[in-house]
Amino acid sequence: MYQVLYRKYRPKIFDDVVGQPQVTVTLKNELNRSRVSHAYLFTGSRGTGKTSCAKILSKAINCLSPINGNPCCECDICRGIDNGTITDVVEIDAASNNGVDNIRDLIEESAFTPNITKYRVYIIDEVHMLSMGAFNALLKTLEEPPKHIVFILATTEIHKIPATILSRCQRLDFHRIKTEDLSLRLKFIADKENISLTDEAAILIASVSDGCARDALSLLDQCIGRNDNVSTDIVRETAGIASKESIFNITDAIFEKDTSKAIKVIGELYSSSKDMAKLCEELAAHFRAIMLIKTMKNPRELIIMTDNDFNNTVNQSKKFTLEDVVYYINSLQDTYGRMSRSIDKRIEMEMTIIKLCAPELNDTTASILSRISKLELAVKNGVKVTNNTLESLKNQSDNISNKNVDESKIEDTTSNLTDDDKLKKLRENARLMGDWQEVIEQIKNVSPVVSAAFEGTKAYISGNYLLIDTRLDITFEMLRKSANKETIRQCIENVTGKKYKLGPYRTKEELAAEEDPLADLKDKINNLGDVSLEVVSPE
Numbered sequence: 417m418y419q420v421l422y423r424k425y426r427p428k429i430f431d432d433v434v435g436q437p438q439v440t441v442t443l444k445n446e447l448n449r450s451r452v453s454h455a456y457l458f459t460g461s462r463g464t465g466k467t468s469c470a471k472i473l474s475k476a477i478n479c480l481s482p483i484n485g486n487p488c489c490e491c492d493i494c495r496g497i498d499n500g501t502i503t504d505v506v507e508i509d510a511a512s513n514n515g516v517d518n519i520r521d522l523i524e525e526s527a528f529t530p531n532i533t534k535y536r537v538y539i540i541d542e543v544h545m546l547s548m549g550a551f552n553a554l555l556k557t558l559e560e561p562p563k564h565i566v567f568i569l570a571t572t573e574i575h576k577i578p579a580t581i582l583s584r585c586q587r588l589d590f591h592r593i594k595t596e597d598l599s600l601r602l603k604f605i606a607d608k609e610n611i612s613l614t615d616e617a618a619i620l621i622a623s624v625s626d627g628c629a630r631d632a633l634s635l636l637d638q639c640i641g642r643n644d645n646v647s648t649d650i651v652r653e654t655a656g657i658a659s660k661e662s663i664f665n666i667t668d669a670i671f672e673k674d675t676s677k678a679i680k681v682i683g684e685l686y687s688s689s690k691d692m693a694k695l696c697e698e699l700a701a702h703f704r705a706i707m708l709i710k711t712m713k714n715p716r717e718l719i720i721m722t723d724n725d726f727n728n729t730v731n732q733s734k735k736f737t738l739e740d741v742v743y744y745i746n747s748l749q750d751t752y753g754r755m756s757r758s759i760d761k762r763i764e765m766e767m768t769i770i771k772l773c774a775p776e777l778n779d780t781t782a783s784i785l786s787r788i789s790k791l792e793l794a795v796k797n798g799v800k801v802t803n804n805t806l807e808s809l810k811n812q813s814d815n816i817s818n819k820n821v822d823e824s825k826i827e828d829t830t831s832n833l834t835d836d837d838k839l840k841k842l843r844e845n846a847r848l849m850g851d852w853q854e855v856i857e858q859i860k861n862v863s864p865v866v867s868a869a870f871e872g873t874k875a876y877i878s879g880n881y882l883l884i885d886t887r888l889d890i891t892f893e894m895l896r897k898s899a900n901k902e903t904i905r906q907c908i909e910n911v912t913g914k915k916y917k918l919g920p921y922r923t924k925e926e927l928a929a930e931e932d933p934l935a936d937l938k939d940k941i942n943n944l945g946d947v948s949l950e951v952v953s954p955e
């Protein structure tokens with residue numbers, strides 16, 4: 417009988433578990449020193465190894481000849497636990513046994529010493545599903561556990577576990593598995609199964625699975641069902657995702673404002689049963705890559721794609737302004753959110769693409785900003801001004817003048833601050849502004865694009881100046897534009913009741929003098945795992 421891959425390759429010892437050293441190394445070390453807790457809590461996202469590790473742990477603490485913290489998997493105990501003939505290791509699915517009576521039964525039984533093993537182990541999966549009464553019953557035993565009992569609780573939803581339970585357990589956090597780690601595991605399994613799996617295909621499967629090993633192995637299974645030679649094309653067909661080529665084509669069409677070309681590509685994808693929500697997600701991910709390329713010094717390591725695709729993306733990124741890209745990402749995210757409620761995802765996708773191709777259909781501030789930046793670029797490149805362009809320029813400026821104030825009334829604040837000494841003086845007396853986040857929230861209501869540029873920045877107040885500390889080019893750019901400045905000043909006034917002059921806390925020159933300004937940030941992002949920067953978040 418065919419056994420699905422994710423069951424067949426369930427890790428049997430800690431060393432088989434990939435990407436979770438914070439759990440496996442810790443447990444092995446403790447077991448080596450014969451330290452066994454009476455209650456463990458395994459938490460983290462789906463398909464990352466919680467149940468597998470619970471089983472391994474139940475073997476390791478009972479194994480007759482453990483090897484360096486791992487169970488031997490050879491002795492009678494290990495084998496009995498593996499084939500389910502030893503009744504001292506009990507697995508309970510709290511999703512279907514969540515009542516107080518289920519827990520009472522368990523507790524009564526736990527008073528007896530185990531039949532064969534040293535410890536009787538209760539693995540309670542999906543423990544967040546227990547009723548309040550059941551939690552309370554469990555709590556008493558957790559407070560004074562019999563010596564021969566070990567509880568292993570597992571859950572994806574740690575926030576639903578009462579604090580009283582949490583404080584009595586040793587908590588171990590499972591992380592989403594990094595794309596590199598997961599793709600190596602896929603290669604390993606494909607090798608054992610005599611399947612050819614290209615490196616790119618393995619990376620693609622791992623990245624679509626979003627760090628979930630079970631999903632990755634299921635997808636590999638389905639791909640193998642189609643073809644023994646698993647290539648990126650097979651993966652794309654199986655997972656219903658668009659080819660990179662289609663993504664590049666749609667992006668080009670958006671740049672060329674070629675609505676019919678974009679709609680045609682979408683139509684083709686639709687008729688080959690591609691999922692429109694996934695397409696939306698992929699497009700957003702593509703524009704995220706473009707955004708990183710435009711804002712970071714060394715974006716390569718944060719962008720998971722082949723070198724060839726990366727080079728094409730770099731070329732494509734030169735066509736767009738940052739305002740455009742932020743606007744596209746925002747629109748695509750909105751669309752993705754709407755899709756779950758919409759009857760026809762295709763129509764949602766098409767409407768959005770039409771809007772992206774023709775931002776004049778859209779009167780959000782984000783879209784207007786993106787149009788202004790296009791005009792600026794055109795002017796900079798020496799566009800020929802005809803009556804038509806003048807007319808259109810006038811329309812554009814009429815559009816924003818309502819949201820804008822008379823330029824002449826605002827002091828040019830940033831230019832005052834180019835004087836280094838003055839800025840240094842201001843900084844000496846500066847204090848951190850506590851309400852800055854609130855200001856950013858306010859800006860978000862007026863313009864998501866402008867607020868995005870200020871996300872994560874700090875602001876300082878010094879006299880009647882408000883100095884914004886940033887390392888991102890886009891923020892400097894936003895600060896240069898009077899329309900943006902006025903929006904920001906207005907929002908500051910709403911929050912503080914006072915009008916401030918705006919300026920940067922550190923000049924670009926000062927920042928440039930430092931080392932790679934984003935190295936630190938990149939390190940942090942990398943340590944969080946490769947999914948933490950996803951721009952698309954389904955509801």
Ligand SMILES: Nc1ncnc2c1ncn2[C@@H]1O[C@H](COP(=O)(O)OP(=O)(O)OP(=O)(O)O)[C@@H](O)[C@H]1O
Binds near residue numbers: 421426464572593630
């Ligand atoms: N860290 C891992 N290393 C290797 N394989 C893994 C890992 N995590 C999961 N798997 C694979 O996925 C399958 C499911 O894993 P497991 O049941 O342990 O996940 P889980 O965290 O308990 O998921 P859930 O939260 O959905 O219960 C395993 O049989 C195994 O094939």
Ligand SMILES: [Mg+2]
Binds near residue numbers: 466467468
């Ligand atoms: Mg599980």
Ligand SMILES: [Zn+2]
Binds near residue numbers: 494
């Ligand atoms: Zn053993």
